Amino acid sequence: MSRKGEMFAGLTVALVTPFRDGKVDEAALRKLVDWQVEQGTNCVSPCGTTGESPTLTHDEHERVIKIVCEQAKGRVRVMAGTGSNSTLEAIRLTKAAKAAGADGALMVAPYYNKPMQDGFYRHFAAVAEACDLPIVLYNIPGRTAKNMEPETICRLAEIPTIVAVKESTGSMDQASQILSGSRLTVLSGDDSLTLPLMSMGGSGVVSVVGNIVPKDVLAMIAAWKAGNIAEAQKSHHKLFPLCRDMLSLATNPIPLKAAMARLGRDTGEVRLPLTPLSEQDQVKLEKTLKTYGLL
Incomplete structure (x- = not known):
């Protein structure tokens, strides 16, 4: 079965948003895009969870997407985060992303207001009707407070411009139910589950750890696609502790920004209500980075 969203297969890096003195550090953001291009990353995704999108003003949100699209210059795909718990706001952001030159929209399931399943369907259908930018659904019930059920996702897959899901x-x-019941491209939303998901027919990952070691993630994906299972498994086991700590020491992207700073790629502070990584957890992070070979 051919998948609808294979233009987003491979490694998409969920970009952090650099903040300096309370403002978006636009120069640092442009450097992040350039670095990912140099690493061979397939796609970058600004204004997602890792990009601290809930803390961005509406103007900042649009500006970050515009900067990333400008800097990408067609060298790397851009999957812009345009989700909202307001359908009208999601439409506005998606239209703005298309105008900026994004290749697709990563749209989180409406959070906090906990729609019924038909509400999820009608929300995404309304955005798809209003703007023909390819949509990647983003289902993360641990943050949104409600699961978008696989039956709903498979129903949404019938809409032509809804092409993939970040699982x-x-x-x-x-x-498995989404893969067997639809033609959607399925991307892992958890770095540690990328290889297991690809073994079932998934096509890649929207990655946090790709901010640090994109080439290693790309190598694992390439090994799997080449049929070199042992090499893919070896990469998975090497990546696993790093993936685990980026998401378990503290709320994403707190550990990631701390790691980037420690590796000389400082992206500034996290924005309230997020707070810096504690000293105790910085010791754990240091050990993980050393064990991996990054220090």
Whole structure:
């Protein structure tokens, strides 16, 4: 079965948003895009969870997407985060992303207001009707407070411009149901589950750890696609502790920004209500980075 969203296969890096003195550091953001291009990353995704999108003003949100699209210059695809718990706001952001030159929209399921399943369907259908930018659904019930059920996602897959899903439920059963019941491209939303998901027919990952070691993630994906299972497994096991700590020491992207700073790629502070990594967890992070070979 051919998948609808294979233009987003491979490694998409969920970009951090650099902040300096309370403002978006635009020069640092442009450097992040250039670095990912140099590393061979397939796609970058600004204004997602890792990009601290809930803390961005509407103007900042649009500006970050515009900067990333400008800097990408067609050298790397851009999957812009345009989700909202307001359907009208999601439409506005998606239209703005298309105008900026994004290749697709990463749209988180409406959070906090906990729609019924038909509400999820009608929300995404309304955005798809208003703007023809390819849409990647983003299902992360741990943050949105409600699961978008696989039946709903498979129903949404019938809409031509809804092409993929970032699967962040942690449920292999749910991923299997989507893969068997639709033509959507399925991307892992959890770095540690990328290889297991690809073994079932998934096509890649929207990655946090790709901010640090994109070439290693790319190598694992390439090994799997080449049929070199042992090499892919070896890469998975090397990456696993780093992936685990980026998402377990503290709320994403707190550990990631701390790691980037420690590796000489300082992206500034996290924005309130997020707070810096504690001294105790910095010791754990240091050990992980050393064990991996980054220090």
